[in-house]
Amino acid sequence: MKKLFANVDQVVLSMAGLRLFSGLLEITAAIVIFMLNDVKKAIIVNSMLAVVGPVIFISTMMIGLISLADEISFSKLIFILIGVGFILYGIYK
Numbered sequence: 447m448k449k450l451f452a453n454v455d456q457v458v459l460s461m462a463g464l465r466l467f468s469g470l471l472e473i474t475a476a477i478v479i480f481m482l483n484d485v486k487k488a489i490i491v492n493s494m495l496a497v498v499g500p501v502i503f504i505s506t507m508m509i510g511l512i513s514l515a516d517e518i519s520f521s522k523l524i525f526i527l528i529g530v531g532f533i534l535y536g537i538y539k
Contacts, residue, residue: 457510460509465506468498475494511526
């Protein structure tokens, strides 16, 4: 298994791992909603996912930005952070 990921950047691997975790969580929640077969309980499960999604998004972006911080100029980093802020604003408003 080590040879499989030997040439993969550790930052990319951690970002992909977070996304895989998020996807597995979504699939698990869908199965739980299906098994519960109740709209009220399904809304509760879905509301928990609404919290997890942005946390995974922010974590993944921060891992990537921290690894690129020495390669990107400060002004470009500010624009990226503003863009992420707009995305989060759009999600919650």
